[in-house]
Amino acid sequence: MLANTKRILTEEQREQWAVDGYLQLRGALSPAEVDFFSAQLDRVRGEPGYEPAPGRLPRGHYAWTDHADLAVDGFMDRRDLLGYHQSFIDLIDRPRVFDLILDLMGPFIQFSMSQAIVRASTDTFPGYIHTDGGEAQRAIRVTETSRPLAVKVMYLLTDVTEPDSGNFTVLPGSHLRPFPERAERIPGPTSPGAVPLLGRAGDAYVFPHALWHGPSPNHSGKPRKTILYNYCQMFMRPYDFGAPYARLFDRCTPRQRRLLGDLGHDFRPGDFFYAPEDQEALMMGAA
Numbered sequence: 001m002l003a004n005t006k007r008i009l010t011e012e013q014r015e016q017w018a019v020d021g022y023l024q025l026r027g028a029l030s031p032a033e034v035d036f037f038s039a040q041l042d043r044v045r046g047e048p049g050y051e052p053a054p055g056r057l058p059r060g061h062y063a064w065t066d067h068a069d070l071a072v073d074g075f076m077d078r079r080d081l082l083g084y085h086q087s088f089i090d091l092i093d094r095p096r097v098f099d100l101i102l103d104l105m106g107p108f109i110q111f112s113m114s115q116a117i118v119r120a121s122t123d124t125f126p127g128y129i130h131t132d133g134g135e136a137q138r139a140i141r142v143t144e145t146s147r148p149l150a151v152k153v154m155y156l157l158t159d160v161t162e163p164d165s166g167n168f169t170v171l172p173g174s175h176l177r178p179f180p181e182r183a184e185r186i187p188g189p190t191s192p193g194a195v196p197l198l199g200r201a202g203d204a205y206v207f208p209h210a211l212w213h214g215p216s217p218n219h220s221g222k223p224r225k226t227i228l229y230n231y232c233q234m235f236m237r238p239y240d241f242g243a244p245y246a247r248l249f250d251r252c253t254p255r256q257r258r259l260l261g262d263l264g265h266d267f268r269p270g271d272f273f274y275a276p277e278d279q280e281a282l283m284m285g286a287a
């Protein structure tokens with residue numbers, strides 16, 4: 001039995017997590033927060049930041065870029081949002097959702113990645129299905145009784161109430177199956193077993209790295225906006241920063257600082273594998 005100091009999930013959620021491999025939280029953000037973050041994404045696209053650079057950088061890598069497509073309904077895939085506004089820092093450990101992350105993952109975790117994706121309405125994007133974390137991580141799955149290695153929260157900022165609207169699409173139960181190595185076996189958003197989820201702006205999907213998932217095409221006539229936050233076990237590397245994210249520390253609470261890699265001392269061997277003594281208390285909000 002796993003030690004569990006924070007119990008937030010209902011029995012139904014616990015079962016869905018084990019069997020289907022994902023959760024949908026209704027109304028994780030309030031309507032006012034949805035409007036706020038949506039406006040932030042419109043602003044951020046005009047500012048410099050990390051964007052994919054196909055042809056210049058390999059898939060999964062991001063280059064510092066002047067701005068995204070300036071049309072607010074155009075595509076955007078912006079990484080590392082934390083510096084753009086205090087609200088992005090505060091979203092890291094937003095109580096209801098972060099409590100659930102602690103319940104699922106345990107207290108020895110760190111923040112790994114923030115991302116804003118706007119899926120434009122277009123006939124040219126067919127969608128795709130993948131697991132998270134690149135070539136090595138897709139070959140690693142944990143059992144139902146294990147803590148997850150990495151978990152993503154995807155906040156919907158747009159209603160997605162019809163298929164083919166850029167739906168977050170999942171293959172329930174696939175977190176326990178090997179991801180195919182051969183391209184011809186990799187499923188797509190309309191393959192048997194793929195479920196395009198429906199949701200309202202403010203809902204959040206929570207899923208582990210090993211769940212086969214991805215976007216459906218978006219033919220809805222409107223852009224689908226999302227924010228994604230990723231958490232991983234402390235012994236893994238964060239996606240967005242290669243060393244403690246010191247530039248942000250003076251804007252963070254002690255818990256946020258720890259989640260961004262501040263262990264309270266300069267690096268020494270053993271760090272990140274053996275946690276500071278106050279780790280559990282800090283994560284549970286008691287320190």
Ligand SMILES: O=C(O)CCC(=O)C(=O)O
Nearest residue numbers: 117167168213214215228
């Ligand atoms: O844009 C989406 O719907 C999916 C995003 C996604 O698959 C991911 O962040 O791993």
